[in-house]
Amino acid sequence: MHDYKDWDSFLYYFSASSSQSFLKKCYHLQHLESAEQKSYENSYPFIYYLEHGQIYYKQAELAPLLIKPILLFYGLVHLIKACILTVDPNYPETTTVLAHGVSTRKRKKQQYHFFHDEVKIQKSGLFPYMGEKLFHMKHLEGEKTNMRELLAQIPELNQMFIQTEGKQTFLQMNQQDHVHLLPKEILDSFHMTEARFIEYWNNGNTADIQGTDEQFIHFAVNSTCLNDLLPIKFNMENGQLYFPRIKNSLNLFPELLIHYLLLYNLSMIARYETEWWSELIKMMPNQDFPFIQSFLNITSKKGPFLIYQTLTKGKA
Structure with a gap:
């Protein structure tokens, strides 16, 4: 939990020999066939997923808030794909696993409030696939949750909830x-x-x-x-x-999944709800802005940390 050192913790994997050795160990632990061959074939894709993810995150640090959620979301997606490659040497076998795996309302209602916006988990795509492959979670299809419930799962936002709502999460x-x-x-x-x-x-x-x-x-x-x-x-x-x-089914969701759902919706808003997103940033009319800004600051650091935890569990 405490041996993580920002992006430097990933440096070990940025060599073909190290990544191949790591993947071979992962495949052997799962008794997968052709561990030697598959680790050789996947060593560079594994490095490239990590490298692309890192570049997105580092660009997000420099980018204006207007496009930050898009960069962070795709950075997280690439890091997740690296994690999946450690448990599924044939990823991606089909195009169905390349979709996002979640959906949200495309057109926002009048008086839209981010806290009340919902995401719904789909039958196929990256989200249910990583839930099953990385965390052994099945039958997530059709589950819905809103942004407030998701934000309440981030412990670093506890103080923000105390300040705005007068209650601890x-x-x-x-x-x-x-x-x-x-x-x-x-x-x-x-x-x-x-x-x-x-x-x-x-x-x-x-x-x-x-x-x-x-x-x-x-x-x-x-x-x-x-x-x-x-x-x-x-x-x-x-x-x-x-x-x-609060006792909630989301309590048992690994936090990496929570970050994915929040960043997915924020990236969709930043891309397709231009008017609302721009007004939020310029006018700051309600509590949406401080929560979104705080979460983006948190996830830019914690996302890679959660990935590192997932990557090294039982393999270090």
Whole structure:
């Protein structure tokens, strides 16, 4: 979790011999046929996906807000494709996996409010494909979610929600030695007794509950991979773990998927809703602007970090 060093962490992969060795290890771990040959064939495509992704992100740092979501979205798409290549040596086998895999309303209604805008997961395309291949998530087709629900899944935006709505979206878990302490007010938020919460948590989570006291539930975090800790999330700005205050199916979505959905919709808006997007940037009429600006600042740093986590899980 803590060995990430910005883009320098990816430098190892920027050589044909290193990328081939890494891919061969990935394929052997999955007992895939022709690991040697496939790793040789995919070493350069793997490097190029990473390289293209990095270029998009670095250009986004320099670009005006008007086009930043487009650059960040396509940067993330290329990095995701590199991750998929580590688990699917034949990617892309068909053109269906090249579509975005999500859709949004093309024409926005009058009095449009970004928070209420929805995205819908499609049957095929990159989003459901990476959900299945990278995170073993199936049957996502038809699920809908709105932008507020997605933004509420980003722990770094917790303070923004406090400032604008007067309520927390996450509870910070303070660390004491090797134990993380979750305030017991989570029981009220989840409408659970202590015994019920422990039963709920022990159903498949890798962070063990060590015990409780009057104020806190004690967790021992045994994994450095964020996806193993869900619904606990990592705040990259302060290095602390956070627990969502609201029980929601999105809590179990890896954060990489959350960033993809938000960036997809923002990139579509930046491309096709020119009037609304320009007015938002120039007029800043409501809370949409600070949330969008904050999220773009966060994802420009956290997107590559989440990719690095996904890329190296069980392979480092």
